[in-house]
Amino acid sequence: MESTVIAGVGMTPFGKFLDRGLTDLGLPACLAAIEDAGLEPSQIQAAYCGNVFGGPVPGERLVAAMGLGGIPVTNVENYCSSGSTALREAAIAVGSGLHDIVLVIGVEKLFGRVSDGLLPDDEDLEGALGLVMAAQYAMRFQLHRERYGTTREQMAMVSVKNHRNAVHNPNSQYRKEFTLDQVMGSRPIVEPGIHLLDCAPIGDGAAAVVVMSKERARREAAARGSEFQPVTLRTVALSSGRNQTELADLTFETITADAGRMAYEESGVGPGDIDVAEVHDCFSMAEILRVEALGLCKPGEYGPLIERGHWDIGGVLPVNPSGGLLSKGHPLGATGIAQVCELTWQLRGQAGGRQVASPRAGLSHCRGGTVYGTDGASCTVAIVTR
Amino acid sequence: MTEPAAPAPFRPDALEIDQDQVHLLGSVCAACGAHAFPPRQVCAVCRSTSLRRARLGGTGRLYTYAIVRQAPKEFPTPYIIGYVDLDEGVRVFTRVLARPEQDLRLGMRVSLRPAPLPSASGAPTVAYAFAPDGEE
Numbered sequence: 206m207e208s209t210v211i212a213g214v215g216m217t218p219f220g221k222f223l224d225r226g227l228t229d230l231g232l233p234a235c236l237a238a239i240e241d242a243g244l245e246p247s248q249i250q251a252a253y254c255g256n257v258f259g260g261p262v263p264g265e266r267l268v269a270a271m272g273l274g275g276i277p278v279t280n281v282e283n284y285c286s287s288g289s290t291a292l293r294e295a296a297i298a299v300g301s302g303l304h305d306i307v308l309v310i311g312v313e314k315l316f317g318r319v320s321d322g323l324l325p326d327d328e329d330l331e332g333a334l335g336l337v338m339a340a341q342y343a344m345r346f347q348l349h350r351e352r353y354g355t356t357r358e359q360m361a362m363v364s365v366k367n368h369r370n371a372v373h374n375p376n377s378q379y380r381k382e383f384t385l386d387q388v389m390g391s392r393p394i395v396e397p398g399i400h401l402l403d404c405a406p407i408g409d410g411a412a413a414v415v416v417m418s419k420e421r422a423r424r425e426a427a428a429r430g431s432e433f434q435p436v437t438l439r440t441v442a443l444s445s446g447r448n449q450t451e452l453a454d455l456t457f458e459t460i461t462a463d464a465g466r467m468a469y470e471e472s473g474v475g476p477g478d479i480d481v482a483e484v485h486d487c488f489s490m491a492e493i494l495r496v497e498a499l500g501l502c503k504p505g506e507y508g509p510l511i512e513r514g515h516w517d518i519g520g521v522l523p524v525n526p527s528g529g530l531l532s533k534g535h536p537l538g539a540t541g542i543a544q545v546c547e548l549t550w551q552l553r554g555q556a557g558g559r560q561v562a563s564p565r566a567g568l569s570h571c572r573g574g575t576v577y578g579t580d581g582a583s584c585t586v587a588i589v590t591r
Numbered sequence: 592m593t594e595p596a597a598p599a600p601f602r603p604d605a606l607e608i609d610q611d612q613v614h615l616l617g618s619v620c621a622a623c624g625a626h627a628f629p630p631r632q633v634c635a636v637c638r639s640t641s642l643r644r645a646r647l648g649g650t651g652r653l654y655t656y657a658i659v660r661q662a663p664k665e666f667p668t669p670y671i672i673g674y675v676d677l678d679e680g681v682r683v684f685t686r687v688l689a690r691p692e693q694d695l696r697l698g699m700r701v702s703l704r705p706a707p708l709p710s711a712s713g714a715p716t717v718a719y720a721f722a723p724d725g726e727e
Binding site: 339448451453 | 605663664680691708
């Protein structure tokens with residue numbers, strides 16, 4: 206997909222917007238991305254929309270709101286990977302030559318719909334018995350602590366880091382620093398170790414990107430007389446959770462390792478080439494599991510490395526400079542698109558106070574949903590380069 | 592007069608009630624012998640469709656667990672959930688019956704017992720749980 210680019214990005218601040226509907230919330234993000242690409246809405250040839258809880262046809266409602274009714278619209282639901290899976294469909298359509306300018310939207314309203322934590326579907330045995338998502342990570346923390354010596358403090362440092370980064374992000378739901386003691390002293394949600402500040406908040410928000418063929422983007426830039434410095438979308442890999450036919454080691458997230466391996470193979474960009482990463486930190490422990498499964502360090506090394514500032518904005522490999530899901534927020538369908546907005550701003554040098562030093566390659570990762578007897582439902586890894 | 596409804600298993604396909612005992616229902620693959628819980632129609636190991644239903648044994652080891660302090664309102668807190676590795680080599684998601692402050696240990700021997708489960712309709716529903724051996 207070296208001929209596919211992220212031509213424009215836009216997002217709303219994430220937060221609580223009880224007075225706005227899904228379309229009201231999504232429209233500003235769409236228009237911002239189209240404007241950022243230097244295009245007019247009328248140039249969009251197709252749209253892809255990631256959403257989980259918004260009911261039928263959110264994409265068509267947004268397209269109609271832009272006056273673009275008539276173009277092909279595809280709605281995508283893959284739980285937390287919905288937006289990034291929509292991005293994959295867009296990248297395939299552009300890569301195949303079917304379209305050369307498409308819009309990808311991620312939008313979600315959770316306030317008023319979801320409270321006290323998310324559960325798998327009732328049909329799922331784990332959902333019926335009360336497996337709140339937070340418990341997945343408390344159970345994995347116990348195993349990781351026993352196997353590698355990962356500490357409660359190291360896990361809390363993930364939340365401290367991501368909240369610190371978010372102070373510099375105007376789109377973040379929370380822009381407040383917390384100390385280690387504040388994270389560890391916050392209200393227990395699931396024990397051991399998953400307290401309120403170890404959990405991503407629920408939130409509302411939207412993000413959008415314009416995906417173009419490189420050739421079309423070059424021509425459009427030339428026509429405008431603007432410089433052509435594209436952010437290339439190298440790949441969006443997608444995996445589903447394998448059936449666990451053996452007693453799996455839950456300190457290692459196979460679904461993430463699978464998507465990562467596919468993304469590295471498809472793009473020719475390896476884990477050692479990545480300069481900045483946005484990783485699905487729905488819980489503090491989740492960032493640890495995923496950074497390790499993506500091969501960005503060896504299993505068991507995340508904890509000691511965070512103590513040395515390795516994952517900080519000024520560190521060796523900054524992870525979640527946007528503030529991540531933990532602080533920036535997690536409106537499910539919007540999350541994967543907001544991650545790609547952040548990587549694009551980072552690669553263009555437009556990330557302000559949270560700018561990583563001259564990144565050339567960025568990785569974003571989403572993991573969504575649970576299916577009993579597997580290692581999760583959906584997982585995406587996108588790689589962008591400059 | 593109608594009899595009070597007998598407690599029903601929360602998943603009749605996966606749980607059998609026999610007097611005051613419960614049994615987990617799984618499947619065994621006729622082609623490769625793999626056990627599964629809950630029962631499958633297609634073997635996840637060899638993809639055979641020749642599977643038969645089977646009761647699974649009720650003993651194993653606690654692989655990991657967590658104490659839930661906040662959950663959607665249909666699940667009164669606190670409660671403990673976990674994964675148990677049955678002696679047949681099948682991992683089962685389960686409620687764990689133990690006092691939250693009790694020192695559960697990863698790898699400890701546990702065994703199956705019935706456990707009431709809140710149900711949306713208010714009808715008595717029986718699920719299953721595992722508890723440390725020697726605890727009642």
